[in-house]
Amino acid sequence: MADSTAATPTTTPLTQLPVVGKSDVKPTWCPGCGDFGVVAAVESSLKRLKIPSHNVVIVSGIGCSSNLPHFLSSYGFHGIHGRAIPLAEGIRWGNHGLTVIATGGDGDGFGIGAGHFIHAMRRNVDLTYVTMDNQIYGLTTGQASPTSTMGQKTKSTPTGVIESPIDPIALALASGATYVARGFSGDVKHLTDLVANGIAHKGFAFVDVFSPCVTYNKLNTFDFFRQRVYKLESAGHNPSDIVAAWQRSLEWGDKIPIGLFYSVERPTYEDLEEVLAAGPLATQPAGLKGRESLLDEFV
């Protein structure tokens, strides 16, 4: 959640400025794509939180899902493959009055961008990361992804995947994320709660979303998940219990948990970076005028 320090002074009361809605660009995803549910949940979350659209930046990398920023009316940065997170971090540190949401796919976040994912979590940067995890590379027409199932046949693995999939939830817990959730794009209402609470959470909020690819993944379909998912909220899970969160993260098979695995309050990177205590960097004075004493060390 953005700090109370406004991004830039404005004369119009914030409550009268538009919140995030759809942009005039229609999504280009395949009909039935799981990502429609995710963009709807992100939009609803921002509406629920009443954050003016000009104070929101949605950042993405490359992949089908990374087109998401274009479909909403906030600011956005559609960057390059795997680098949404460092870009989002830079935006947050440049102006921590902004609400920053990073989005992307499983290849973008857990493959080419895995290093950044881990480090952002240990830093507890105050941003929300929503992954549209379809367990396949869609835009490049169907190769195995870091979350593809062992044995799954894809264009790049015609005889089946021979690597274990990454478990994004366990990885997030191990990396120190302070808000770890999993949603399903077939349940937009539940997903909206997870995303909205993630945005409101102070610190790195990770929401991994089962977002089926209807074109290239015939294994992990909407039906596959509908038959298996259950909600942690209705199973008596205590999200402040990290051991319980670990146990739930290991569940995969006939029953797959969705919901909030873990949440904890910890100082954010922005809290601990003393330079930011003086307000958003973008509004701080810049330059060294009158700082001639800095030259004394060179004498």
Place this chain on the structure above:
Amino acid sequence: MNEIAVRVGGQAGDGIASIGESVARSFSRMGLHLFGLNAYQSVIRGGHVWFQARASEGRPYSPGDGADILYALDRATVDIHSAGIRPGGTVIHDPEKFPLTAADLPAGVRPLAVPTLEIARKYTSQSILQNAAGVGATAFLAGIPLDLLHGVLTDSFGRKAGDVVDWNLGASADGYHLAEKLTHPHDHALSKRGNAKLLMTGNQAIALGAAAAGCKFLAQYPMTPASTVMHWMAAHSHSIGVVVKQAEDELAAIHMAIGASFSGVRAMTATSGGGFALMTEGLGMAGMTETPVVVVEAQRAGPSTGLPTKTEQGDLNQMLGAGQGEFPRAILAPSNPAEAYRATINAFDLAERWQTPVLLASDFHLSESMMTVDREEIDLNVPVESLFTVTPNGHDYRRFQYTESGVSPRAFPGQPGLNYIAGSDEHDERGHLISDTRAGIPLWISERQRMMDKRMKKLRGIAKDAPPPVFEGPAGAPLTFVTWGSTVGAVRDAVVLLKERGKATNLLHFPTVYPLDADAVRAAFARTKHTLLVEANYSGQFGRLLRAETGIYLSDHFLKYDGEPFFPHEIVARALEVS
């Protein structure tokens, strides 16, 4: 030019850099000009390290040739360096460590035995104190007053507990007085000339210049010889309000900088060739999204890991070609700390004015060598305007609007009514994608071309806006050196040496390596006769660029790629050879 050069050598971990810096700073406080070369290997303990402090009444632009005083902490130093000691010189050694007689040294060079370990034991069991005794003797020979040396040593220990400072002052005084008893100062010893000068490395000048230019964010991954940019900025982060982020890798570093810039902050990253290779895709994204960013590329000898602590100008091709496709960029190449300070400010101005990445080409020799700078050369009063002061018109706002210059009005997140998407995909004036459903459709084929033209025409503007080529030396000289970056220094010194031999030469150098304003460059070359390209790489990368951009062929070349900087005598020899 009256000068004296002091060289100190030993093993990594011996404290050679601290000894060298104490001597260097003593000279700069005497009001002398100085060039300090820090030569080391890629190892923390062991190996051979040396430091050369060349002080002069005029301004030395290179480490020079040879030295007058050598303080050898081990025998290997004598073997490696004694041939470089000029007649009349002295080699200081501790007989307890190794014996040395005049017969071991070149003609005209004499040994001076200083029992540095024995002196140190008077104060402490920590043998590192021997250095203070050695520095004291060195100072006497070099004409450095003892009280001035003591000021430098006291300051260098800063807030550390009293004993260490007292031991150092005592041991250095002992070394100084012993030398005074045994011998006399070197004939070339210089005396105090005026007010203390500033002494800084290229990287310190770059960091200072960045902060003065309004940089508020530096993201960097450690890599020699760029790391000390981060070290200076991190040490001053709180006092000057600059966020310094050590990133997980260079991919992250450049994206963090671009992100900060996108949100309205002047931002920079610094690296060497290997890290820059990782940054190239991000560099292209900055070009495509028209986001300013300054990237310091402190080159070292490649290819691959190469020689991490040795110098080269071998990354020019990489800087020119970094990133897929074509986008406008500028490459500035200062030659010394004073120039680096101003070039960094220029880099930020150009990046912001033209909304595109600007590279600052440094190298080990510039980044890690130290030079004196006059206070007047460092003007901290750089006007820095808030990036938010210009608010584009909210009606029909087009972030990538076609304009005469190619530069479009830039909005920042947090500004209401101007929301836009910056896209690494090809996009239209509003930032909407052309790549997905519009690519290849006739209207959008021409839009893509217009958008490329819009971005690329910024290059013409940058070429007129960036610092032009510089001519130095007498007009009409029969030989003109053509050079760039840190190599300019040794060429400047060579021009002086050649003049002393009655040979007139001049030099033409390029503070802006790219883009070149072809008309201005051709006009500059109209004034040359025989030309000699001097640069530190195998293939003459700048010579090739010059040919490609202007059709100008240079008469001769002198290329060096052994990891060492150019030394003036080599350039003199080559100049005599070709003319």
